[in-house]
Amino acid sequence: MSTSMISLHSSTGSLHSLRRLPVAAALVAALWTPIAAFAQTDAYAEINRLLRAGQISEALGKVDQHLAAKPNDPQMRFLKGVVQTESGKTADAVATFTKLTEDYPELPEPYNNLAVLYASQSQFDKARAALEMAIRTNPSYATAHENLGDVYAKLASQAYSKALQLDAAQTGAAPKLNLIRSLFATGQPAAAAPAPVSVAKAPASAPPANEAPAAAEASKAPAPSAAAEAPKTPAPSTPATATPPVADNASEAVKAAVASWARAWSSKDMQAYLGAYAPEFTPTGGQSRRSWESSRRARIEPRKNIQVSINNLTVKVEGDQASARFHQTYRSDQINVSSRKVLDMVRHGERWLIVRESTGS
Template identity: 70%
Template sequence: MTTPATPLLSASAPLAGAAWRTTAQRAAIAVATAFLCATAQAQPDDYAEVNRLVRAGQLGDALTKVDQYLAGKPKDPQMRFLKGVIQTESGKTTDAVTTFTQLTQDFPELPEPYNNLAVLYAGQSQFDKARAALEMAIRTNPSYATAHENLGDVYAKLASQAYSKALQLDSNNTAVSPKLNLIRTLFAADAKGVKPAAAAPASQQAAAKPATPAAAPAPVAAAPAAPPTPAPVPAAPTPGAQGDVEAAVEAWAKAWSNKNMSGYLGAYAPNFTPTGGQSRKDWESERRSRIVPRSRIEVGINDLDVNVNGDRATARFHQTYRSDATNVSSRKTLEMVKSGNRWLILRESTGS
């Protein structure tokens, strides 16, 4: 199988197929805009001007602006991240790898540099390195949905290489060809802008079954089809439910900011499902180790959008997180369930 020279992954959203390069370039700018917004080390105008130049395609001017800023504040994480994005956009892959690698060393708690490093490794067909970088991103933030999906794409490419090697060694192995063809079909479909049959990213794609032949036309005398079953109507929100969910989200953020671990952990339902396969006990231990040692934490909730359906609710918002030397901005989704008179978190995801 010929390995495309273009990146497999997206810096802010999963992708596959021959559209890898275009999508990765567009997504890299988007994540650079959101990553570590409004840090205390720089004025918003500095970031806004660099992003304006990047969006205008004036990469040389943008890089000059970044270098001028970093000459005075060489440790600023957002400007360094922007520099890596600009280097990526400019085709300076080696420089971009160095920039993102240094960011992971100086700010190991940030998942985004690991993810973008994986983009670059995948573009060089170094899929083992890409896998390792994505696993670090997920270890840093188990709720980082993009890294999980990108990791699925990397596994798909590694599987493709393994199946190709198996066929080279044993061309009579009839079990390998269908698996290899499945993966090739997935990427070929995306190359034409057509979704694969499952309409799901590689990380969610189940092992496909052969297509079922179309049913023969019904005889003329066949009985008329039964009328379609009406779609279920979502349950109407309980009066005041939306406000209760909003208050629960704000209370969760406040407990996190105050390092109130009983209040913070108590905001999660007993059947809360941590991402990344962690147990509840391990997840709580990890959260304590990340929150308690910080000298200060500020969690901000903006653009909160709540949808309530009976005893279930979804809260989507823009979250800002500031602590010690870290400043991160991202989208977050909380799936919540009503327990008694409280709304508790059932699942949470970042970057979606």
């Protein structure tokens, strides 16, 4: 069994920072991103400052003081789990994050941090199950996908090691085991991939989400398999003779498309919202386009009010492709959430449409 260290990315109280934590065994992943972020107040900022300064006991005191007045604040409860983790109170942190998953099953970050804690105790089956729940909750949660890959690799490493223990003459297991060990020893992709490992897929009964804010707003949204099939939005007409604008104009056009997408979401204009996605847009998590559209309707239409704000928008254009990065704040009658977002877009005639959407990048 490999003795190299693994670090899983986990979500921390700092809403915009990532940090690595060492975990026993052989993965590579991610530990700290805050709860894809509720609106911050001075209290959250002060606790994050204390954490960064290593003043753990002071941070815990501030957390407990806040929770005494607002015991159901999910962001502060999440921060408490972070502080407990930092102070080495693993059992307490597990209990805190577990209770959060019970009370707010639509939030992926507590599942992710639970997985990191389980991995630190070499409980990789529990870590896998927690990460699969995080991904079921938000299929666009890149951190959870990376962590799950690392957990699968560790489980594969254990299985290959067991095969060699049972039969030292095994010719297939040794090179695969060495490949996994070299992958985590260097932190770089290996030259060749090991033979596919069959892993359990996440059940399809949980409601997937397009991103953390949408997941948080709709904990009781129907699963894709049970949702009514919505008709696919027709592809927008694209004039064949449209002349591509110069780069500066293209950047402005992408920004305008992002703003239009946010306005359509805010006004619950489903035709315009779904029409902002290219015909070739493929939802994450293996979901069909039709099921994805149905689940988006189920999450958006019941809300009394929605406000989506875009800040710190930066755009990179390369020919007919573009990437828009920004900080998104989502507010509805049920929740107030903030997260980083990336929209990969392509030009369709004179329009820029979304082909890929990711959160927390």
